[in-house]
Amino acid sequence: MLQNRPPVVVILGHVDHGKTTLLDYLRKSNVAAREAGGITQHIRSFQLNGITFIDTPGHEAFVAMRSRGSKIADFAVLVVAADDGVMPQTKQSIEFIRQSGIPFLVAINKSDLPAADPDKVKTQLTEYGVVVEELGGDVPAIAISAKTGRGLPELLELLELLASMNPPQADPTGSLEAIVLESRLDPQKGPLATVIVKNGTLKIGHGIRALLNSDGQNITEALPSTPVEVLGLKTVPEVGSVLGANTVPSTQQPYSHKAIEPLLNIILRTDFAGSLEAIINSLPKEINILHSGTGNITESDVDLAKTSGAHIVGFNIKATSSVAKLAEVEKVPVHLHKIIYQLIDETVKLITKPVVDKVLGQADIIAEFSMNSDHVAGCRVTSGVINKSAKIRIVRTGLVSKIKSLKSGKSDVLSAKSGVEFGAVFSPSVDFKIGDAIIAFE
Incomplete structure (x- = not known):
């Protein structure tokens, strides 16, 4: 039977606009200070005041993670810094919200700073189709300070109001559907996955050894909207995959992309x-x-x-x-x-740009024979000049060598020009055959 479940709220916005600091204040934790560089680098999920929050990274590299968070959520909070205004990841977040079709509100953070200009932010948002209530639209907006806590009680009230108007539902006794937010291989614990239960109830058993809630406490089951870390999986499940009662998580396939001319x-x-x-x-x-x-x-x-x-x-x-x-x-x-x-x-x-060879000349191998213990290539210059001091590449194989001996007729020469035939001994010795082309280069 369908029942109301806690709303899942995703926090979206540009890097360093205060998303994690906002949730830290609400949760009385200090995740932001522990993040490398002060930037959230993973999706984090936890429950607070009957609401499940998903904190997503703001750096541009985490596009897929932000998109994933918005698709899992019921509601969104778009955080915009009052002193910085609309930025690239703000625009991206607006697009994610629009694609997912979920209700949202705007939290104008850092409103306590001297450079704060909430009115400018509201005007900027209209350029991207976000019209706040104050300007005649239907999007709630509130000025807050994640640092001092100003406006946060009102923010929670707004979220509760949104949830009461559009109550999300699930069936705790129905088929299990848990979305994988994150996964990794722990050296001690083995495959781990952070999931949010969307339907049904996730329980210990069927290979699942333990469930940890967002406070790190062991629990025996996870109801809908509950974020939980799962231990005991046989493989590392793919991010975004669905865990069901009768499904085994697919192995996370190693990523490999074939680059064009990899350097x-x-x-x-x-x-x-x-x-x-x-x-x-x-x-x-x-x-x-x-x-x-x-x-x-x-x-x-x-x-x-x-x-x-x-x-x-x-x-x-x-x-x-x-x-x-x-x-x-x-x-x-x-x-x-x-x-x-x-x-x-x-x-x-680390990318090393390829060195562009300066081609001096090209020749075709038209004969091969032995002289004493040397393997001689009989060649005709087709373009440029073949210098004895140059490096030689066999075009067919890519092998590189140098010219040990260069003769035109019976005379030792230092170079051979276009149209001239010559005999060459390569050192170190390389395989070649009649019909091969060679290139002389610096």
């Missing part, structure tokens, strides 16, 4: 699947991800990096002393980061 190979490790998704979507195509996944760096990662000439890049994870030592011995570069935009910036800097 850098990396192995990517992160703490959560959502972070992995965000980073992959933010890296340029010149970076080829050979392997990726959640959890700490392994010896297998080091072995793969060694054989492929790749760098290992980690986000919010560790390398054990033995793995770090192996990487040092094998001369495998390891880059660990705690702030996502720094990881992206520093990884892009």
Whole structure:
């Protein structure tokens, strides 16, 4: 039977506009201070005053995570800083809200600052189709200060009013439907997933060893709208997937994208699947991800990096002393980061632009023969000049060598011009055959 359930409210907005600080004040916690760089880097969910809140990252790399949060929620709070106004991720958040079709209100934060201008924010919002009640629209707006608590009681009242007008419902006895918000591989606990129950009741059993609520307390069951961490899964479920009573979470497939003319190979490790998704979507195509996944760096990662000439890049994870030592011995570069935009910036800097060869000339191999112990290529220059001092590449194989001996007729020469035939001995010796083209370059 359908029953009213606690509303799920997503907090959206631009980076550093105070989303996490707002929830910290309500929850009397200090998550924002513990976040690397003061920026929320994962979806966080918890219950407070009969409301389930989802705190989403504001940095542009986390587009998918913000979108996911808005699709799971019943209502949204769009946080806009009174001194900063509408910013790129504000616009993006408005689009997410519009696509999901959920009711929302605007919280104009930092209204206690000298530079605060709430009226300007309200006017800016109209340019993006958000018209607050004060200007004749239907979107509630309230000025708040997440730092001092000003306006927060009124904010909660507004959310309760929205919920009373549009009460979300679910059937606690119905089919289980739990949405995976985050997932990761914990070195001690194994596969973990943070989920929100949308329908039915999630209980311990059927492989689930434990359920932890948002305060870290063990519970035996999770009712609709309850955020909970699930322990005992056989695999790391994909972010955004649905856990049901008769479904086994699908294994999180390692991300791998084939870059166009990759200039850098990396192995990517992160703490959560959502972070992995965000980073992959933010890296340029010149970076080829050979392997990726959640959890700490392994010896297998080091072995793969060694054989492929790749760098290992980690986000919010560790390398054990033995793995770090192996990487040092094998001369495998390891880059660990705690702030996502720094990881992206520093990884892009690792890209080595290809050196463009200065081509001096080209020739065709028209004969091959042996002289003493040397394997001689009989060639004809088709363009430019073949210098004895130049490097030589066999076009078919890509092999590079140098000219040990260059003769025209019986005479040693230093170069051969277009149309001239010559014999060349390569050192080191490389395979070639009649019909191959060679290029001389600096």
